[in-house]
Amino acid sequence: MHEFSVAKRLFDVALRAALENHAERVSEIRLVIGRLSLVNPDQLAFWFRELSKGTVLEEAKLDIEFEEAEVACPSCGYRGPIGLEDRPEYHLVFPTLRCPSCGSKVKVLRGRDCLIKSMKVLRKK
Amino acid sequence: MREVVTAEEGEVFDIELEESLLEANRRLAEQNRALLDQHGIRAIDVMGSVGSGKTSLISCLVERLKDQYRIAYIAGDLTTTIDADLIARHGIPVVQVNTGKECHLDANLVAKALKRLDLASTDLIFIENVGNLICPAEFPLGSHDRLVVVSITEGPYVVMKHPYIFMEAQVAVINKVDLAEVMGVDVGKLEADIRAVNPSLRTVRTCCRTGEGVEDVIEALGL
Numbered sequence: 362m363h364e365f366s367v368a369k370r371l372f373d374v375a376l377r378a379a380l381e382n383h384a385e386r387v388s389e390i391r392l393v394i395g396r397l398s399l400v401n402p403d404q405l406a407f408w409f410r411e412l413s414k415g416t417v418l419e420e421a422k423l424d425i426e427f428e429e430a431e432v433a434c435p436s437c438g439y440r441g442p443i444g445l446e447d448r449p450e451y452h453l454v455f456p457t458l459r460c461p462s463c464g465s466k467v468k469v470l471r472g473r474d475c476l477i478k479s480m481k482v483l484r485k486k
Numbered sequence: 487m488r489e490v491v492t493a494e495e496g497e498v499f500d501i502e503l504e505e506s507l508l509e510a511n512r513r514l515a516e517q518n519r520a521l522l523d524q525h526g527i528r529a530i531d532v533m534g535s536v537g538s539g540k541t542s543l544i545s546c547l548v549e550r551l552k553d554q555y556r557i558a559y560i561a562g563d564l565t566t567t568i569d570a571d572l573i574a575r576h577g578i579p580v581v582q583v584n585t586g587k588e589c590h591l592d593a594n595l596v597a598k599a600l601k602r603l604d605l606a607s608t609d610l611i612f613i614e615n616v617g618n619l620i621c622p623a624e625f626p627l628g629s630h631d632r633l634v635v636v637s638i639t640e641g642p643y644v645v646m647k648h649p650y651i652f653m654e655a656q657v658a659v660i661n662k663v664d665l666a667e668v669m670g671v672d673v674g675k676l677e678a679d680i681r682a683v684n685p686s687l688r689t690v691r692t693c694c695r696t697g698e699g700v701e702d703v704i705e706a707l708g709l
């Protein structure tokens with residue numbers, strides 16, 4: 362859905378870094394997508410491919426890693442994976458901000474973002 | 487920047503970036519918030535599917551609040567001005583933001599809309615996001631509150647299937663309760679699902695056809 366705008370941002374950041382580093386071409390881009398982020402990796406890759414055609418990013422392989430969601434509870438001090446709510450009658454499991462240990466609302470520490478971690482570039486001698 | 491391998495035809499470098507792709511929007515959202523705060527304006531981002539009743543709810547709210555606050559309305563729509571025209575009938579300033587094919591409003595579009603409003607004579611802004619239960623969650627606009635409207639006609643799975651937007655909101659409105667019986671939807675169960683996703687979310691039942699529950703929305707928003 363909004364993967365185009367995220368892909369465009371990815372393209373801009375990667376291209377700027379490639380130019381600043383006098384890259385001949387970029388061979389790999391490492392991304393981290395949080396489990397709570399709504400970015401769909403396949404759609405992101407699709408739009409990135411489209412945008413990068415004819416640029417130094419054209420052959421870059423997207424190496425996507427997922428970041429698990431981690432939360433902290435201000436009420437009881439719980440810190441760990443986000444809680445999951447199971448509705449077996451609907452065959453559905455969904456994440457919840459309810460603290461797995463005391464039920465209060467937790468704060469999300471990790472797993473919400475989508476970031477470009479690093480990239481591998483090739484530079485002519 | 488550190489060198490990793492020296493290939494025959496050139497050098498391969500690893501460039502560390504650690505840059506968030508969502509950060510640019512977040513920064514702009516913070517700027518919007520600062521601008522709003524500077525003018526003492528409260529802004530409310532109204533999210534929800536197409537047809538859930540966002541415009542109807544805003545219309546009810548404006549009707550009840552316009553003597554108390556100087557209200558403005560920002561309408562995010564793909565291409566039409568239907569909602570903007572409807573709210574403009576209340577005689578309040580309206581800015582239409584056509585998002586084209588975008589599935590959500592972003593902080594940059596809202597920043598542009600704010601430029602077109604007389605902020606010095608505004609107390610309260612309702613921002614109607616693009617009809618979508620998914621994407622707006624990822625793009626904060628700088629509003630003080632985020633309100634999500636779901637309607638009975640979206641069926642019993644709507645909350646479970648779209649938990650993320652309920653994580654980002656402070657108030658949830660279950661609209662079209664007049665249709666609950668006809669649709670065979672258990673409103674109590676929807677409320678339980680909302681609480682399951684986000685225990686601190688205030689949930690209000692409304693029928694924007696009749697205005698039932700709108701006072702409770704006002705209370706939930708602290709207006």
Ligand SMILES: Nc1nc2c(ncn2[C@@H]2O[C@H](COP(=O)(O)OP(=O)(O)O)[C@@H](O)[C@H]2O)c(=O)[nH]1
Nearest residue numbers: 535536537538539540541542661662693694695
């Ligand atoms: N039966 C019923 N219809 C409603 C209610 N609220 C809104 N509607 C209708 O639902 C349709 C879509 O409403 P609208 O406010 O335009 O939804 P939006 O797309 O979320 O802005 C309109 O035909 C409204 O008249 C309600 O509480 N009950």
Ligand SMILES: [Mg+2]
Nearest residue numbers: 540541569614
């Ligand atoms: Mg509308």
Ligand SMILES: [Zn+2]
Nearest residue numbers: 434437460463
């Ligand atoms: Zn706890």
